[in-house]
Amino acid sequence: MYLIAFDLEGTLVKSKSSWVELHKKFGTWDKGKEYAEMFFAGEFDYATWAKLDASLWKGRTKDEVMEWANSVEYFEGVEELFQFLRERNFKIAIISGGLKCLAERVGRELKADFVYANELVFDEKGKITGEVLPWVDFRNKGDILLELKKKLKPKLTIAVGDGHNDIAMFKVADVSIAINPHEGVEGDYLARNLYEVKEIIGKILKEKG
Template sequence: MVRLIAFDLEGTLVKSVSGWVELHKRFGTWEKGKEYAELFFAGKIDYVKWAELDASLWKGHTREEIMEWADSVEYMDGAKELIEFLRENDFRIAILSSGLMCLAGRIAKELGVDYVYANELVFENGVVTGKVNPIVDFRSKGTILRELKAELEPELTVAVGDGFNDLSMFKEADVSIAINPHEGVEGDHNVESLHEVMEIVRGLIGERGQ
């Protein structure tokens, strides 16, 4: 018996809102980064191009500088307890983030998450090359979750997130949970904390007589 739960990362499991924005502000590149964001949301460039343009602004910065930021990001209240509860109840756990692997990889390792998908900055000799491997764009979370479902054949699939790019994985899940959702984003359940997520999942397990 396998169950599957997929989490967005930033704003869901951790307190960072956007690693892209936070690194821009840390490195003094936000003005240009804001221009690129406006181009994307106006439909003038695609997500891959947007990620490449952003990463190009950080060329020459070191992995240590990036990880200094990633290591500073704090968990949302209840995150560790929730993951422990899920592992005790036969869930395979995935993180699907359109943020950066430097943060997602750290969180996945610390929490013992089974699968992690995020965008990878390309480093050479410990230095940002300005290139990026855009694994998760604004539409592909649903595709990734669908592939995981095909591989695992879970009896229950849950998705938890807060933003528009989480809606595609909401559609693939049996139950979707929106946590402090952005305006216009709704799940089957809308909650304010990870403690509420745990109670909803506990109820789902009970409904299935497990």
């Protein structure tokens, strides 16, 4: 059995950031951008940043959030890649710093085995409370993957991502694949699209025998 962990946004789907896109949908990006700059300047931790963002959407409905989540499109080749992986006895994890409403939809549709993402809290009327459960921050993607490795004991662990917060996963994986990476993000392999990711994995499996 093998294990593969994917970042979500910018890797499997065309959304770049759940947080940014919901800010733009709800007209709160000016304040959201300010909070982002404060976080990257080290003024507060990730959990505080996530809560500040979510507080700007208080009273918005789950239906509004899902309208956005259901509109996000996949990159070409994703279904073929996941089928290829399942046929080769891979356990598939999606580990996203984005929002669970999108990650769960993708995980369900693509039949991923594990889905980790950040969770907005809704009240009994389906409205955002302003609270958030920050399961995946900028540093702990590697911790999540390490936990899965220890639990599953796979023969091979692969990580695929594009952003700086994926580097922690790359360090834990046996093999890393950077797909259209941000500047400064490097993996053992570089891919331009998911078709190339599939080719690289095929090559790795052949080499491993």
